[in-house]
Amino acid sequence: MSSEKLSVKQARLPECIGKTIKIEGWVRTRRDSKAGFSFLEINDGSCLSNLQIIADANLANYESQIKTLNTGASVAVEGLMKESGGKGQATELVAKSVVVYGEADPETYPLQKKRHSFEKLREWAHLRSRTNTFGAVARVRNCICNSIHQFFQEQEFLYVHTPIITASDCEGAGAMFQVTTLDLDKIAEKEIKYLDFKQDFFQRRAYLTVSGQLEGETYACALGKIYTFGPTFRAEKSNTTRHLAEFWMIEPEMAFYELEDNMDLAEAFIKRIAKDAITLCPEDMQLFNEHVEPGLIEALQKVVDSQFVRLPYTEAVEILTGCGQKFEYEVKWGSDLQSEHERYLTEQHFKSPVILYNYPRKIKPFYMYCNDDEKTVRGMDVLVPRVGEIIGGSQREHRLEVLEARMAEQGIPAEDYWWYSDLRRFGTVPHAGFGLGLERAVQFITGMTNIRDVIPFPRFPGNVEF
């Protein structure tokens, strides 16, 4: 018997009826019927649903193996696909053989049928992908990544790989992980007070990147429209539901784009990701809609269909100071908005995504374009309900003198950024770009409240297990 190997997703389709097939996966449940057979529900991760298997008592290993199969055991099943009379499925597989690859002892296997909290499942990050919710998160995350590439590729953006190890601090926030091959134990032993980084691997201080933007700009200023998609690192001690120490960022950068063009692109981008998730992952999205965030799909559809609010920072401050709402942090022109303020604007005041722009120059990095008012820069943040800031970006300062003055203002050593300034020295052009935090996008689309649950192995202060 040669049987076609199918995924559960394929085998659930009615066109498989009548075929002899093989599937491989993990047992979710086993029920024994008094009529002399057992039902097995098999999942292989290809979709949320399981495939129902009918395993007859005549099978050679029925008593010795099949009847004792537990949740989590791994099997290969060959047999004939039949139309199913049961609810929730079009097909079922009548087993001719069931091979058991590995058993899962119910005394010690953590993922029993009972529901576990997301907190508990974080301790079993190596197994949680076997649950319905985390399987769905993985599939939707994959769908989002695919949409991102398609969105940019369709518009002839080039995918550029910027370095992971770098000497520059793009965001100037100083929240960088240092990369070194110096022997820290030896240094401690010798009680050396001043380190000579000439002895280090790169012969100077080096870090894990917080953003690929600066290097991305060099490619945009040669090739037009580019995007990066890679891991970024921030050593912020933020123990929140929206911060990770290691996260993935997508950073488009476009020559000949100004702030308005940048906003248009960011808005179209978010809408595309949301629309694709709804249409391409209906089953998984339904799970989030029912069990994680009621009303999610309708809310996302509204985001897809409506226009984002665009609001200057100064007007946002006026709304926040005049709204009568008590905030933990006071709102003052010139200070950064806290997530409570951002969420008030997007969730309560506008009930829509909001693009805030023209921020005070003092609170934004050196590379943002300075407005003529000498007080604000052409930076923009996209805020969405439930998550807050999902995108940060700006038009870039392309005038050499202004850029140099800004570096001086912020105490940034211009000589370290000679190559960045060169873009302004030779054929400078207006350009703009932004960064989307992938995990915040996955939170927004799935409704998952904690960012640690939308990346397979979250890194945060005090946690680098797995």
Ligand code: 4AD
């Ligand atoms: O606003 P940020 O810091 O902007 C930049 O890094 C720019 N260089 C991007 C650019 O213009 N090319 O970060 C961009 C986005 C944020 O809006 C947020 O979605 C995400 O990255 N982000 C984080 N996500 C998870 N954990 C963290 N610690 C994050 N910090 C930023």
Ligand code: MG
């Ligand atoms: Mg930001």
